[in-house]
Amino acid sequence: MKLNVNLKDKSYEVIVERGIIKNITPYVDIEKKFLIVSDDRIPNVYINTIKKQLKKVDVFIFPHGENNKSLKNYQLVIDKLIQGDYSRKDYIIALGGGVVTDLAGFVASTYKRGMNLINIPTTTLAMVDASVGGKVALNFDKLKNVIGSFYHPNCILIDIDTLETLPKRHYINGVIEALKTGMIGDKELYNIFFNGDYRDHIEEIIYRSLQYKIKIVEQDEKEENIRKVLNFGHTFGHAYETYFLMKNYLHGEAVALGIVTISKDKPYLEDIKKIFTKWGIKLNINVEKDKIINIIRNDKKCDDDIVDLIIVDEIGKSKIVPTKIEDLSRYL
Ligand SMILES: NC(=O)c1ccc[n+]([C@@H]2O[C@H](COP(=O)([O-])OP(=O)(O)OC[C@H]3O[C@@H](n4cnc5c(N)ncnc54)[C@H](O)[C@@H]3O)[C@@H](O)[C@H]2O)c1
CATH class of the missing domain: 3.40.50.1970 (Rossmann fold)
Known part of the structure; x- marks a missing residue:
């Protein structure tokens, strides 16, 4: 291919x-x-x-x-x-x-x-x-x-x-990014994860993930606009990585936590929690909310206390929503 x-x-x-x-x-x-x-x-x-x-x-x-x-x-x-x-x-x-x-x-x-x-x-x-x-x-x-x-x-x-x-934990780490891609832009890719063992479909998972990422990068190489959708789950995910000093969680695992956080109240939340749990990710974490919000405030992607959140209301569709830092606490 x-x-x-x-x-x-x-x-x-x-x-x-x-x-x-x-x-x-x-x-x-x-x-x-x-x-x-x-x-x-x-x-x-x-x-x-x-x-x-x-x-x-x-x-x-x-x-x-x-x-x-x-x-x-x-x-x-x-x-x-x-x-x-x-x-x-x-x-x-x-x-x-x-x-x-x-x-x-x-x-x-x-x-x-x-x-x-x-x-x-x-x-x-x-x-x-x-x-x-x-x-x-x-x-x-x-x-x-x-x-x-x-x-x-x-x-x-x-x-x-x-x-x-590749050790299983690292294998799953990347598969989470592929699931993220399905959520933001490719419903068929998302559905693959609910259809048996992902390892049986790994070629298609990799191909479809690349196809979507390439389409976005071609439109916005330097992440000035649409490329930001690839950061779905990453605002909170990066904050968790920093909070836990990158020790307890691999990047994809932290992104899984970030996806769960940002998907609060969404109809698909229980489905993704089930799948992350099946993949061995511990979703019950105890964090100090103020610290998480401060980490996001100091992130290079935060301008004038506004951060671009990526929101998925319906699987396969995403939007960029500029959000005030003080409004983030409702997710935590
Ligand atoms: N540039 C980007 O757009 C981008 C996007 C996402 C993540 N990243 C970066 O990627 C890094 C994480 O990458 P990763 O998850 O691949 O981790 P990694 O590179 O640390 O690899 C994970 C582990 O698997 C081992 N390994 C790799 N391939 C193997 C194989 N085939 N068989 C056996 N062992 C193997 C590695 O030695 C390592 O111990 C982070 O630094 C992150 O910031 C960059």
């Missing part, structure tokens, strides 16, 4: 194909140098499969985890590129989850003002969300994604077979 991303200054393909990591050469210039950036939980077999297809290749592995999407690792990758005398026409291959694609993408966007980048996402979250859309970032001083830019890859290669080794 192939999708095209058509932007003002760049167009590229997203290929969803089982086994594609065994056949990446049609998508790159094999004569160039390649730096594979990955983390220490990505099975070696994937790295070696890619490595053996290339002539001039280095590998940079950093420790897994959100804390490693850091300026320190950014510097280490840059150092590796300088030591290897990489040019803008050479490639970074980002092989991993969202932590890898964000970090490697930010390196690619800044090294010599932008070098070639291939994304090979290996988590559900990176497949449906992090690897596509051009947002690349680092964390700094406990602030998530505070250093970043917009930078698109040359192409994205999605090999669903790599999900076989």
